Amino acid sequence: EDQVTQSPEALRLQEGESSSLNCSYTVSGLRGLFWYRQDPGKGPEFLFTLYSAGEEKEKERLKATLTKKESFLHITAPKPEDSATYLCAVRSASGGSYIPTFGRGTSLIVHP
């Protein structure tokens, strides 16, 4: 059974204080790791897809990296508008369907 664990559960930062969110996973054959941002009461907004260890992707202040056991979402010099819940999900090779397993998310608050 695929497992995804995100840490920390909640994170408070000062504006400009860089940090990283962690997503640890256990899957039988990774077929994709996904990062989403979700604002309260809204649907998850797609950020990145990573497929293989060593892969990195960047978007504005966000950078996602992937190893064989975990992924990090690095936030550089965050701003208050980066406050949201960040969800990690994985898709494995088990079964034939595209059913991602989601982590419980990290709630990020950036104070001005």
Add this chain to the structure above:
Amino acid sequence: DTEVTQTPKHLVMGMTNKKSLKCEQHMGHRAMYWYKQKAKKPPELMFVYSYEKLSINESVPSRFSPECPNSSLLNLHLHALQPEDSALYLCASRGSIDGTDTQYFGPGTRLTVL
């Protein structure tokens, strides 16, 4: 364009009402999903449609009835719901954009059952 639209944004209904949620995408994706999300929890899969056929039903109660009239539309018909069904209902479609095979979510429908 990676837009998935959902209507209505908010819905309040009584336990005896019948209502429907609508989802639409024009990205040419052939897989569409319904999820239910409670506060501070991850999305919970309800149904999957693949090429307009129901491929997965995660043991969802029959008071939820999905429908896929065509490749762009997905409906969720609601009848005799319970207060515990109050949640954010999310639609997603899956497809390949820029070489990545990814789910894209709609903004959700906030459902309140009185």
